[in-house]
Amino acid sequence: MTSPHHASGVRPVIGVDAGTASLREADHLIHRLLDRPAVTEGVFACTHLFRTDERRGTTVSLAVPHADVDAVWRELLKALPEGTGLALADRGHGPADAVDAARLAAAAPPASGRAVVYPGVAHLTGTVTVADLLDRTAVERLVVLGAPDAPLPPETEVLTQDHVRPEWRDGVLTLALVPAAGGRLAPFEVPNPTPCCADHA
Numbered sequence: 001m002t003s004p005h006h007a008s009g010v011r012p013v014i015g016v017d018a019g020t021a022s023l024r025e026a027d028h029l030i031h032r033l034l035d036r037p038a039v040t041e042g043v044f045a046c047t048h049l050f051r052t053d054e055r056r057g058t059t060v061s062l063a064v065p066h067a068d069v070d071a072v073w074r075e076l077l078k079a080l081p082e083g084t085g086l087a088l089a090d091r092g093h094g095p096a097d098a099v100d101a102a103r104l105a106a107a108a109p110p111a112s113g114r115a116v117v118y119p120g121v122a123h124l125t126g127t128v129t130v131a132d133l134l135d136r137t138a139v140e141r142l143v144v145l146g147a148p149d150a151p152l153p154p155e156t157e158v159l160t161q162d163h164v165r166p167e168w169r170d171g172v173l174t175l176a177l178v179p180a181a182g183g184r185l186a187p188f189e190v191p192n193p194t195p196c197c198a199d200h201a
Contacts, residue, residue, distance in 0.1 A: 011044070011063040014073060015106030017085035017098040019057060023047055023114070026058040030116045033062065036079055038071035040064075044138070046113030046168070048105045054097060059105035061113060110168045118173065124164040127184070130156045133175070139166045141174040145188060157184040163191035 016033070020026045026047040034045060044063040050056065064072050069088070076086055077093060085098025087106045092099040105113075120137025131154035133139055144150055159180050164187050166175040176188040 011065060012069045012088060013106045013109055014062045014064065014069070014076065015087040015102035015104065016060040016062065016076065016080070017057070017101035017105065018060070018080055019083065019098070020060070021057050023058055026060055027116050030060055033060070033076065033079065034117060036072070036075040038068060038075040040068055042119055043117060044109065044115060045117040046109055046115050048108050048113050050101055050104055052101070055101070057101070059101050061105040061109055063109055108168075110171045110173070113168045115166050115168065115173060118166070121164065124160045125162050127157050127159055130154050130158060133158055138173050139175050140172050142177055143174055144177050144179070144185065159184055159186040161186065161191050163187065163189065165189045
């Protein structure tokens with residue numbers, strides 16, 4: 001069933017290549033961009049690893065409501081440093097290689113991408129239940145590593161560690177989980193690779 005938060009096919013996507021090399025840097029960039037006045041709630045912000053013959057790094061995509069896209073584009077042009085590549089449909093801004101990488105990012109969701117910000121993410125602090133996670137956020141599917149088909153009772157507790165990074169998999173925002181103490185679950189990705197995001201909570 002499609003979540004009411006689902007982004008596929010309903011939001012324009014802006015790709016950004018600001019030269020970030022790591023997930024930590026890309027996560028930090030996302031939170032800086034989302035502080036811009038034109039960026040409203042309801043944005044899906046993802047990271048994307050890329051590699052070409054010339055370069056490699058981590059790009060960002062921002063799926064935004066149609067009504068906000070032009071204002072967000074203008075804000076990004078002002079906010080991002082020289083040398084950044086931006087792409088939105090037939091628009092492009094910046095050096096050609098950076099724009100090419102940004103286009104790859106813009107084309108990735110919802111087939112792929114690691115979601116950093118998405119509708120409902122603010123609810124994912126402390127411990128939540130499986131039912132709350134699915135009902136109150138854009139996450140549509142939960143998968144336990146090693147037991148992908150195991151049923152998850154709705155009352156099962158998930159230790160979020162205030163760091164929940166689902167991924168787009170074939171158009172479905174999917175969160176990978178691992179068993180935790182006391183019969184609970186926890187996201188597969190731990191906070192350590194991107195500790196800067198605690199500063200933006």
